[in-house]
Amino acid sequence: MSISSFFTEKNNSRYIQKMDIQAIRSRSQLEENLRKWFKEHSYLEVSTPLLSPWLIPxxxxxxxxxxxxxxxxxGSELYLVPSPEIFMKVLLKELKQSIYQISKCFRNKEQIGAHHNPEFTMLEYYTIDADEQDSIAITEQLLKETALPQTPEYARPPFIRMSVAEACREYASIDLESLQSVSSIRAKAKELSLTVPGEKxxxxxxxxxxxxxxxxxxxxxxxxxVLTDYPSQIRCLAKEGENKIYRKRWELYIKGIEIANCYDEQIEQEAVRTYMEEEYALLVSERARTGEVIPDIDYSFASMFDETYPRSSGVAVGLDRLLMVQLGRTSLRDLILFRLSDMMDAGHIGIQ
Amino acid sequence: MIKAGQIEKGTALLIKGQPFICVEREFVNPGKGSAFVRLKLKSPATGQVLRETMKTQDNAEDITVDDRDCQYLYNDSENFHLMFTETYEQIEVPLAAFPDYQYFMKEGETYRVTFWENQVLDIMIPPKVLFEVAEAEEAIKGDTVTGATKNVTTETGLVVRVPIFIKQGEKILVNTETKEYLERVNK
Incomplete structure (x- = not known):
């Protein structure tokens, strides 16, 4: 136990002076624009728990x-959700309607820096009967019609579309399709003068x-x-493409910063179950070694993916980062209020 | 050994047997992927810049360095001549290892120098340095556009873009990282 002096007059006035009122208003405006857009496009706003007894591994x-x-x-151990996915996917089955949510997400071990914070705001939306290609057009329209007035040109649609393989060919001069094995990509990394650790x-x-x-x-x-077609080896709950080399997934980058992630959602029960089992086994073996939190999981999550489960595409947007690029900023510094690092670093009075 | 996540700006590392200093560090955590740190490293021996991306859990070989005070005597356009303030012993450091440092270092001043096995890894230049304007163009008469600028040259030969009111003999504060003019200092 320790006593901090964060709210003493000296610290508080210094902190309030640093608060960017314009950024607070802009965030409110952006969220209002988004809610209006989703309502007009028949997405239902939902609200799901931040505390959960189990997570997707x-x-x-x-x-x-x-x-x-x-x-x-x-009593029970509970976890702060790293994304609202687990609950939104249940709602999707019940409602069979496009849904969205603006909520807080929590990821431990995140650096507190220009582009990261352990607590952040996520905009997550699932579109019924859509695939990841449809989601590109939807997201393009969403960003075009909800952007803050001061949004710089570089943060405005249209999107440049490129597959991961094309980007690798263009910027790293490598042919990803020929590097499907661990040994071949390892040899290529060394050829590119990268340091690859001795262990596998x-x-x-x-x-x-x-x-x-x-x-x-x-x-x-x-x-x-928009970078499309991520390698299948990066395992996640996105469907595989026909050739099995890529997954039907994309990421949106603005000024080199990752802003959004999208899947054509995996809805095959067996695939979801296998994913959960394999990823949990990996998680447990790694964290048993490091002593980090091992969350409980509920395999019955996979069972809900039956023939009645609707096809959908989900997009997760880092809302703090979207606000950052629309305001022409390069750091989340003034956009996340009461930053953890500021509070944790506030002078400790200690018990005297 | 340290974890790559602990590397900071200024950390000295041994990479493939060569000493490097970290000059930039950025955390990147792909949405679906491990946490990485993107590093820009500089070899003091050759000036070579190396870009490395390491997992924050990777081991990196850090090296123990010594910081010592050295007075900058002069440069002969090939080497910097420095002198240990404690022993008066003189050393030479190739200009090529520290490009542009001749414009930031002032003869007679003392700098903190980082050594590893008798090799100079880093010379610490303050982030802001006060210079005297040695040469200044005359402002063009009638040029009253707000924000109009001109070039001046400092006593060390550094060319800086400054507001037109700056005159020869005046003192200016310069950001040594960006080479940008900060303010005029009247003393």
């Missing part, structure tokens, strides 16, 4: 855990070394870029 996302205590019933690493980690060094920093910055 994702080994690369560290979790926050807390405890429910009660005098009346048995996954295909996707080596891919990310190449992608983050040569491709992502060189993506066009004069207009938003």
């Amino acid at each position: 994702e080994p690369t996302i560290a979790n926050f855990a807390t405890n429910y205590v009660s005098d009346m019933r048995k 690493e996954s295909w996707e980690d080596t891919f990310h070394r190449i992608f983050l060094t040569f491709v992502e920093p060189n993506l066009p910055k004069d207009h938003p870029v």
Whole structure:
């Protein structure tokens, strides 16, 4: 236990002075524009829990855990959701209607920096009877019609479309299709003078070394870029393409910053179950080693994907980052109020 | 060994047997992927710039360095001549290893210098430096456009874009990272 002095007059006035009132108003305006747009396009706004007794296993996302205590019933470990996906997918089946939500998400171990914060705002929308290609057009229209008036040209549609393989050819001079094995992509990374650790690493980690060094920093910055067809080896709940090499998935980049992620959602029960089992096994083995939070999971989540489950495409937009690019900023610094780092770094008085 | 996630600007690393200094660091965490850190590293020996992307969990070989105070004596357009303030011993450092540093360092001033096994890894230049304007173009008469600028040259030979009111002999504060004029200093 310690006593902090964050709200003392000195700290508080310094903090309030730094608050960017324009940014607070702009966020309110952007959310209002979005809600109006979704209403006009017949999406239902939903609200789902932030605290959950189970999560969808994702080994690369560290979790926050807390405890429910009660005098009346048995206590339980609960997790802050890293995305509203688990609950929104249940609602999608019940409602069989396009839905959206603006909610908080929590990812532990995130750096508190220009583009990251452990708590952030997500806009997530699922469109019924749509695939990831439809979602590109929907998102293009959404951003065109809801952008704040001061949005710079580089953050406005139209989107530049490019597949991951095309981007790799253009910016890293590599042919991704010929690098499907761990050994071949590893050899290519070394040929590109990258340091690859001695121990075996996954295909996707080596891919990310190449992608983050040569491709992502060189993506066009004069207009938003949609990168489509991500390698199948990056496992997620997006359907595989016909050739099985790629998944039906895209990411939106604005000025080189990842803004949104979209799937043609996997709705095959067996595929969802296999994903959960394999990813959970990986998560447990890694976190048993590091001592990080191992969330509980509920495999019955997979069982709801039966023949009545509607086809849909889901898009998750980092709303803080979208606000950042629309305001022409390069950092989330003044856009996330009461930043954790500021509060945690506030002078501790200590108990005297 | 340190974890790549702990590397900071200024951290000295040994990569493929060569010492490098981290000059830029950026965290990148792909939505579907491990956490990475994108590094820009500079070799003090050759000036070579290396871009590395490492998982924050990767091990990196950090090296223990010594910081010592050195007085900058002069440069002979091939080497900087520095002198340890404690021992008066003199050393030479190739200009090529620290491009443009001759424009920021002032003869006679003392700088903190980072050494690794007798090799100079880094010379710390303050983020803001006060210079005297050695040469200034005359402002063009009648040019009253707000924000009009001109070039001046400092006593170290650095060319800086400044507002037109700056005159020869005046002192200006310059951001050494961006080479941008900050303000006129009247003392």
